[in-house]
């Protein structure tokens with residue numbers, strides 16, 4: 001491939017629910033997991049330079065389905081519903097678990113971006129999610145969101161220490177949907193992922 005990887009085209013494709021009606025698999029599928037309100041949908045919008053692409057909300061639990069975005073007409077970015085919001089009923093939690101289990105075990109996911117809040121220790125749910133992720137053996141990158149909420153000096157330190165507390169290698173990319181910090185590094189990572197394994 002020539003030049004530097006860039007996201008040139010992004011469009012919403014489809015939502016998939018419990019019936020697991022996923023679209024035809026492509027060579028690469030990068031999915032975004034993390035607790036509710038951590039900024040998954042905002043990350044997609046920042047990466048794609050389109051604030052209206054994925055629906056965001058101050059209210060946790062906005063994204064309830066598996067949302068597929070087609071990028072550069074060649075691979076998927078997938079916005080997943082978040083976990084751990086207080087208002088979720090028992091049956092909603094059960095649905096979420098089934099949806100995720102089905103999805104993660106489908107073998108479609110080539111890479112996961114796991115988002116953690118840069119300001120806080122990982123939650124019990126984060127730890128559970130991270131164990132799942134190891135169990136399914138999907139390669140992952142940790143991203144520490146809302147970096148604009150910390151001073152510049154603290155950002156990388158907190159990102160890394162939260163990654164370590166999760167039980168992961170002690171590195172996470174500090175990211176802010178507000179300032180765009182970390183965007184270039186994440187786009188470069190995506191470029192590495194989608195170029196790998198392509199002839």
Ligand SMILES: Nc1nc2c(ncn2[C@@H]2O[C@H](COP(=O)(O)OP(=O)(O)OP(=O)(O)O)[C@@H](O)[C@H]2O)c(=O)[nH]1
Nearest residue numbers: 037038039040041042056057061062063082176177
């Ligand atoms: N300050 C700041 N706020 C952010 C950032 N990213 C997201 N937010 C805010 O956090 C809230 C939740 O963002 P979403 O992107 O909807 O979060 P989500 O992870 O998709 O949430 P669910 O769909 O409920 O799982 C919104 O009010 C966003 O504006 C960030 O980098 N900095």
Ligand SMILES: [Mg+2]
Nearest residue numbers: 040041062063
């Ligand atoms: Mg969302």
